[in-house]
Structures are given as structure tokens and as C-alpha cells.
Amino acid sequence: xxxxxxxxxxxxxxxxxxxxxxxxxxxxxxxxxxxxxxxxxxxxxxxxxxxxxxxxxxxxxxxxxxxxxxxxxxxxxxxxxxxxxxxxxxxxxxxxxxxxxxxxxxxxxxxxxxxxxxxxxxxxxxxxxxxxxxxxxxxxxxxxxxxxxxxxxxxxxxxxxxxxxxxxxxxxxxxxxxxxxxxx
Numbered sequence: 001x002x003x004x005x006x007x008x009x010x011x012x013x014x015x016x017x018x019x020x021x022x023x024x025x026x027x028x029x030x031x032x033x034x035x036x037x038x039x040x041x042x043x044x045x046x047x048x049x050x051x052x053x054x055x056x057x058x059x060x061x062x063x064x065x066x067x068x069x070x071x072x073x074x075x076x077x078x079x080x081x082x083x084x085x086x087x088x089x090x091x092x093x094x095x096x097x098x099x100x101x102x103x104x105x106x107x108x109x110x111x112x113x114x115x116x117x118x119x120x121x122x123x124x125x126x127x128x129x130x131x132x133x134x135x136x137x138x139x140x141x142x143x144x145x146x147x148x149x150x151x152x153x154x155x156x157x158x159x160x161x162x163x164x165x166x167x168x169x170x171x172x173x174x175x176x177x178x179x180x181x182x183x184x
Contacts, residue, residue, distance in 0.1 A: 017102060018088075019111050020150045021143040024130055026115040028140045030056070033089060033113055034063045044084040047072045048092045051172035056089060073101060081105065088112040093120055093176055094164070095157035114153070119174040123181070124156050 023029040033056070037043055047053040053072040060067050070089075071080060086105065091112060092098050102110060116126040116133070138144075163181055170176035 016147065016150050016154070017107065017110055018098070018150055018154075019109050019145065020114055020153060021111060021145050022114045022116060022121075022149055023143055024115070024133055024138070024140045025117050029089070029113050029115040030059050031141065032143065033087075034060065034065060036087070037065055037069055040085060042084050043069060044080060044086050045070045046076060046086055046088050048088070048090055049170065049172045049176070050074070051175075052090055076101075078104070086110055090114060090118065090173060091120055091153060091157065093157060093160050093173065093180070094167070095154050096161065098157075119172075119177045120153075120156070120160075123160070123177060 021032070023032060033045060037045070037060070045056060047056060047070060050072055053070055056070045057067040060070060086102075086107060088098075088110060089112075091114060114121065116130050118126075133144075134140075160181065168176075168179040170179055
């Protein structure tokens with residue numbers, strides 16, 4: 001009993017498939033993805049929204065990288081994953097949708113690149129966190145990566161899911177938030 005003061009840890013110790021790398025800005029996230037693409041030629045960057053895919057393709061072209069490294073989930077077939085390392089460049093606002101997409105994949109860990117200035121994070125007050133992060137001296141190109149970040153994102157997605165009665169599709173994360181969360 002003495003060693004179990006705070007309750008069982010089996011639920012807490014649960015491992016998540018997603019590993020989050022959160023950057024202060026979308027620009028920093030884009031640059032990090034380009035650097036990763038240069039180091040890892042077998043990577044496939046996956047976008048949930050068409051606007052994100054278009055933005056990434058344009059940025060990759062500007063960096064002289066193959067825009068075919070970017071695919072949106074509407075055009076993703078499991079055959080495109082063969083020999084590739086899947087990496088998401090954003091979260092979908094609903095965690096269940098993410099899990100449904102990857103449930104038949106053979107991946108143990110999937111990296112998700114995020115930015116604190118994205119609508120999903122702004123919904124939970126990241127506008128207040130960004131100045132604090134900068135004040136403590138964190139550089140914009142540094143990623144916040146910890147399992148607590150991933151768990152917080154999942155908790156946020158689950159809170160959003162409770163607000164949705166009928167999901168409306170959208171071309172961007174911001175549009176999705178506006179259409180589906182009335183107080184956004």
C-alpha cells in the first residue's frame with residue numbers, strides 16, 4: 001500500500017502511437033519538416049486538411065524538395081506507405097479520427113509535427129503560452145517533445161469531441177474549428 005500512494009499507474013503508463021513535436025510557430029514547423037525530409041528520404045508527410053497540404057507542397061517546392069512527399073488523408077492509400085515513414089504535419093481535432101486512420105498501419109510510433117499557433121492549440125489558450133515559452137528562452141526552432149504534451153493534446157481532442165454533435169468537413173483546421181465549435 002505504501003508504494004501505491006497515488007493509485008495504480010497502469011493507465012498512466014499507457015504508450016501512445018503518436019509522438020508530438022510542437023513548435024512555437026508554423027514557420028518553425030515547416031522548416032523542421034524540410035530538415036527532416038532532407039535527412040530521411042523515406043518519409044511521407046501526411047496532412048489532414050487540403051489547405052495544409054497546399055501550403056506544405058509550396059514550401060517544399062521553394063526548398064527544391066519533391067512535393068510528392070506531401071499527401072493529404074483524402075488521397076492517402078496504404079500502398080503509398082510501403083517503404084515510407086509516415087509523419088503527420090498536424091493533428092485532426094478529433095483523436096478518434098486519427099486512430100481510425102492508423103489502426104491498420106504497422107507503425108509503433110508516428111511523429112506529429114505541430115505548432116502552437118495552430119487553431120487547435122489556440123482553442124486551448126496557446127496564445128498565452130507562446131510569450132511565456134519565448135520569455136524562458138526557448139528558441140523558435142526548438143521542439144517541445146514529451147509524452148505529457150501528447151497526452152494533453154489527446155485530452156484536448158477528447159474535450160472537442162464532446163462538443164460535436166454533427167461533424168462538418170473543412171479545407172483547413174481553422175475552418176473546421178469555426179464550423180464545428182460554435183464558440184471558436
